Amino acid sequence: MPRRTPLYAAHRSLGARMVEFAGWEMPVSYRGATEEHGAVRECCGLFDVSHMGEIEVRGAAAVAVCQELTVNDVSRLRIGDGQYTILCDERGGVLDDLIVFRLGPTRYLLVVNAANTAADLAWMEEHARDGAEVVDRSDELALLALQGPEAETILRRLTSLDLRALRPFAAIEGRVAGLDVLVSRTGYTGEDGFELLAASGEAGVLWDGVLEVVQEHGGQPAGLAARDTLRLEAGLPLCGTDMDVTTTPLEAGLGWVVKLGKDSFIGRAALAEQAERGIPRRLVGIELAEPGIPRHGYAVWCDGAPIGRVTSGTKSPTLGTFIGLAYVTTGAAAPGTQVEVDIRGRRLPARVVDRPFYRRVRREG
């Protein structure tokens, strides 16, 4: 039996189409993925992402454990800061990507992918040490994502927190819709937005309260299908699809996350060696010249030879183009390179393009 978030009944009553994802029964769409995608780009969408895992590391050694486990530099975090980072294995392969928040002097909360929560927890417990406790808080916490250009305006209606001052990736605890919530300026859509972490038992009240204001502003609930096309337009890799233990963060274009200069961390030696010897392949954006969807596993060709494989693809709802992410050999990774994608036996012309495919217009003021 797939698991259900505390908002399952709310999704059903909204008429959501449910689908099993990473062992969870989740809303894939409500009124249609394309419409929901557009709502997030133009106004606002509200997502239930309570399937994601939350793992807390606390104690005097918490910072040391987080430094050892993750590739980014946790020591830079002040209380209330968040950071995108990656768990690697000893070979530099990607176990998971996540956001780590520093909740207190010796408390760190890692928000991880649903499909990897159990494995991450086991991995973290295995590498914990005296003075640090690893606690799975996934069941007690629900997570909503409020995303879109109107997100701040909407959330301001529900809280007196100083949202204007909340920088990207920062988090602040306070009251939202009368409930205790950890609000962070994070998301997975390429838009401005917030994620709201709350007690599971209060998720329904929070969802209803936020959704009411979202709908008053012309926004709507959005499902996993829109979440996937939004993140893909924004060029954001999906762990398990675009990255896994067979690929490294450097290959995925996430070298900026990997702080080789910090003290030892798991995977450091392998990543340092790859950085030194050269990165053999790169995750690039591709855009097809003809209609067709590049799908996970499809071969990419260049000059008559296979040079890589597609990891994700879609028709971009915002741009109308057929886009994808693919690992290609470094020699074919420059934007503008002409390639072909083998779509069920037909090789369609495509070219390597810059990521992201879509970049939001930042609003002033």
Place this chain on the structure above:
Amino acid sequence: MEFPDDVRYTKEHEWLRLEGNDGVVGITDFAQDALGDVVFVELPTVGATLSQGQTFGVVESNKTVSDLFAPVSGRVTAVNHVLRDEPERVNADPYGEGWMIRIAFSRREEVDALLDADRYRAFVASEQPK
């Protein structure tokens, strides 16, 4: 969910509307709803000869790729080229502007054996979970 009476149905969720000696073919409302937003439709060329049950194209949504199966045998006399640029018509009007191909069918008995609306509706209900 619409199950119009003026078309015949297959268990692969295609429909066929008789127009003289031709049949106009598309996918059903149930099929488009299950696929989600259609983003690409690949259709055969005019003149192609199809056998009943043969794959004649694909319909693709962001979620999945589905083969299209010829509901009857015959020769393709027209294809809906509009779908190349406006595949969303399959969602908006599956039994109308979202039509896919026209077939000059070769075996009338194949047409007669297709499901009527009531039987197709019952078939869909039997396939639904819960």
